[in-house]
Amino acid sequence: MYAYDTFDHAMVNARVAEFRDQVERRMTGELTEEEFRPLRLMNGLYLQLHAYMLRVAIPYGTLSADQMRKLAHIARKYDKGYGHFTTRQNIQYNWPKLSETPDILQELADVEMHAVQTSGNCIRNVTTDQFAGATADEVADPRPYAELIRQWSSFHPEFSFLPRKFKIAITGAKTDRAAIKWHDIGLVVKENDEGEIGFEVLAGGGMGRTPVIAKTVRDFLPVQDLLSYLEAMLRVYNEQGRRDNKYKARIKILVEAMGVEEYARQVEAEWEKIRHIPIDVPEEEVARIKAFFAPPPLAVLADDVPAVDELAGKNFIFKAWLANNTGAHKVPGYANVTISLKPHGGIPGDASDEQMDLVADLADTYSQSEIRVSHEQNLILPHVAKKDLPELWQKLDEAGLGTPNAGLLTDIIACPGLDYCSLANTRSIPIAQTITERFDDMKRLMDIGPLKIKISGCINSCGHHHAGHIGILGVDRKGTENYQILLGGSGGEDASKAAILGPGFDEDGIVDAVEKVVAVYLGEREEGEEFLAAYRRLGPDTFKEAVYGAH
Amino acid sequence: MAKKITGPQLILANRLDDGRAVFLTAAGAWSKQVAEAAVANSEEELTGLLSVAQAAEVSNQVVSVTPVAADVSGDAVAPAHIKFAMQSKGPSVRSDLGYQVSPNWE
Amino acid sequence: MALINLTGIQPTEFEVLADDASPSEGATVAVPLARLLEAEEAFFKSAGSVGAIIDTETSYDALAAVADKIAFAVIDFPAFGDGRGFSLAVRLRKDYAFKGEIRAVGPVIPDQALFLLRAGFDTVDAADERKAAFEAALERFPAFYQTDFGGQVSVAHTRHSAEGQRKAS
Numbered sequence: 001m002y003a004y005d006t007f008d009h010a011m012v013n014a015r016v017a018e019f020r021d022q023v024e025r026r027m028t029g030e031l032t033e034e035e036f037r038p039l040r041l042m043n044g045l046y047l048q049l050h051a052y053m054l055r056v057a058i059p060y061g062t063l064s065a066d067q068m069r070k071l072a073h074i075a076r077k078y079d080k081g082y083g084h085f086t087t088r089q090n091i092q093y094n095w096p097k098l099s100e101t102p103d104i105l106q107e108l109a110d111v112e113m114h115a116v117q118t119s120g121n122c123i124r125n126v127t128t129d130q131f132a133g134a135t136a137d138e139v140a141d142p143r144p145y146a147e148l149i150r151q152w153s154s155f156h157p158e159f160s161f162l163p164r165k166f167k168i169a170i171t172g173a174k175t176d177r178a179a180i181k182w183h184d185i186g187l188v189v190k191e192n193d194e195g196e197i198g199f200e201v202l203a204g205g206g207m208g209r210t211p212v213i214a215k216t217v218r219d220f221l222p223v224q225d226l227l228s229y230l231e232a233m234l235r236v237y238n239e240q241g242r243r244d245n246k247y248k249a250r251i252k253i254l255v256e257a258m259g260v261e262e263y264a265r266q267v268e269a270e271w272e273k274i275r276h277i278p279i280d281v282p283e284e285e286v287a288r289i290k291a292f293f294a295p296p297p298l299a300v301l302a303d304d305v306p307a308v309d310e311l312a313g314k315n316f317i318f319k320a321w322l323a324n325n326t327g328a329h330k331v332p333g334y335a336n337v338t339i340s341l342k343p344h345g346g347i348p349g350d351a352s353d354e355q356m357d358l359v360a361d362l363a364d365t366y367s368q369s370e371i372r373v374s375h376e377q378n379l380i381l382p383h384v385a386k387k388d389l390p391e392l393w394q395k396l397d398e399a400g401l402g403t404p405n406a407g408l409l410t411d412i413i414a415c416p417g418l419d420y421c422s423l424a425n426t427r428s429i430p431i432a433q434t435i436t437e438r439f440d441d442m443k444r445l446m447d448i449g450p451l452k453i454k455i456s457g458c459i460n461s462c463g464h465h466h467a468g469h470i471g472i473l474g475v476d477r478k479g480t481e482n483y484q485i486l487l488g489g490s491g492g493e494d495a496s497k498a499a500i501l502g503p504g505f506d507e508d509g510i511v512d513a514v515e516k517v518v519a520v521y522l523g524e525r526e527e528g529e530e531f532l533a534a535y536r537r538l539g540p541d542t543f544k545e546a547v548y549g550a551h
Numbered sequence: 552m553a554k555k556i557t558g559p560q561l562i563l564a565n566r567l568d569d570g571r572a573v574f575l576t577a578a579g580a581w582s583k584q585v586a587e588a589a590v591a592n593s594e595e596e597l598t599g600l601l602s603v604a605q606a607a608e609v610s611n612q613v614v615s616v617t618p619v620a621a622d623v624s625g626d627a628v629a630p631a632h633i634k635f636a637m638q639s640k641g642p643s644v645r646s647d648l649g650y651q652v653s654p655n656w657e
Numbered sequence: 658m659a660l661i662n663l664t665g666i667q668p669t670e671f672e673v674l675a676d677d678a679s680p681s682e683g684a685t686v687a688v689p690l691a692r693l694l695e696a697e698e699a700f701f702k703s704a705g706s707v708g709a710i711i712d713t714e715t716s717y718d719a720l721a722a723v724a725d726k727i728a729f730a731v732i733d734f735p736a737f738g739d740g741r742g743f744s745l746a747v748r749l750r751k752d753y754a755f756k757g758e759i760r761a762v763g764p765v766i767p768d769q770a771l772f773l774l775r776a777g778f779d780t781v782d783a784a785d786e787r788k789a790a791f792e793a794a795l796e797r798f799p800a801f802y803q804t805d806f807g808g809q810v811s812v813a814h815t816r817h818s819a820e821g822q823r824k825a826s
Contacts, residue, residue, distance in 0.1 A: 005816070007816065010800060011799075018768075027567070027568070031766075033608075047570050049572065050571065051565075051571055097570070099568055157743060157806075161739065239717070278804045278811065279811075282817050285816060419644050427643060429644045481633065
């Protein structure tokens, strides 16, 4: 993991002092709410329905056991004993006081954490593959580059007041678990013919009311040019992105309007002008950061563990957990474990302070004190020895953290919705709860197989409904909650936009509609065909007929 | 200037310090209990309440002052729209949190 | 109004030229950029010193046309959140090696002081009561992650210099 040096420490401490001063000036009225709002947002502080909400950055979704303990402590001391892990690999607290927020930020700074640029019209927390550095299918660990971008984008003098928020995601693996094509900028680590590491650069992806899948701007960008190239990309956007209409201010609208070729041409022209300026860091700096992400020293172990097979043979739930919640590690004899934060009937992404403490302890025992957060709102213990899996599963299961549903229908992404969010039109969480209760049968879920349901409580799409195999969008219909169903989206390397199937439903009707869609799939699927593939083959009409009846 | 209204209204805001949802009372104070909210039945009454609310905004007591439609059909006044009703109770998925627990919940 | 001096430059004393007026002989005047684009050589010659008032809608072609004719630039922020003002200053410093004073006017706030300095601004017009807050905000950060147009080298570069290694140890 990255460790702060004196510069990084000085920076976050200065930021805490700055925010403390800003809060004081707001309380006395020296700063107006209009002036204060963007400043608090750049420290992750929103005003929601019931209280303030603080979004804490978990850069590229990696945190240590001690950092997790600090998150638990903050939940206990300053909040209501829980936190919510988000689709941007961050954590949100729902009840902090404005006057106590500087103290929370200081506690975070003490463990090398912050809430810098987790909101506002600036470059947000860089997200990545939750299995980075531990998965068997990657070209290189993307996190050193994410850290480079974190530093370059923090307090950037030119890009702190962009037309709109700006999200960057990076993956080093062939399987895209970071939804990079749905980001303002997506980066794919790749190796060229000469064996050099670089990036494919994509731009102009985004959700919201105008879903767009990012397009390639450059096939190969050498590592040493990363930051100057990003600077050129941001400058063209800052200058020409629309500022007259917030719904048209994202880079996706600019890239669509000028065409990706023209955008790429302007970026390349700007880049040529700035390459002489020391924006890119010295090679020694890349090496310094990379060293923090060196793979942990794991002794190769036997890949077959009889005790694991034995328990799986007699316990179906463990067998399901093994199949769904553990994945291949780079090193034989190890696995990456997904801790589901999606108990059936529960709130997707929520964890209590006790659960956070437990996960921290388990990370110390089983995963080199390392924890990850996935954009699918789960936690990951990387580098777990396979022989430890039965014991780990038992401890998780006792704490309500053993739900064996990772990647299955009940592993639902849901935004906080109208239960908390001031932008929402409808609630999202209760829909997730009803669906997971309706499908609370592991044998049935295993039979259905991989199926991603994503629920947003408004068109801002924080619940990624555009990228759901089944997407659900809540809309306000004359003051009542109404839910539309969308099919065929993907956040993976085969990214696609989900399409609305037909008219919306009330909160019971939408769950029935999901059941009907699943029934069509089960009836129509070919041998080994997953839901998304079946939908792509069948098209919407078969599903439409089942959900709305013959026309 | 009088605001156009189509029915009874009440005034909702969030306290500056802790962000808690509060309702403007007839006495010009801010209460966590929607039952204590002042109801404006005319545009003139609404204008009067809003000027009190906006003064509280200027003096840094509250932010996000919002007039919302009131439902006066029951025993006590309540916001008509689900979003604002949520603010008067707390998250529907956490019955252990918010004013739904008790009117003076902290 | 108070003038906040970010860089310690000798600030330009100028008058804003009225719409139809001609500059008096040897005067120091600030003129909307649109008018400068139409102005003849004689206009620049008669005034002692000409500065451009640049709004955030300004195109880079327009900036290019005047960059080597003006002595100072006044960038007018319509709102403090309009970040184009920062890119305009960067472009003047970077593309045109502009050495004259760059001043920010409009509703910029004290908390932007370091962003302004680092984007290449020299001075800011601010309300009198905000002078102290602006000056305090300039002292907030000890170092920066970016190499900027206010003369700061990035932390990443400092880390690997002799001085940086002494500081970090």
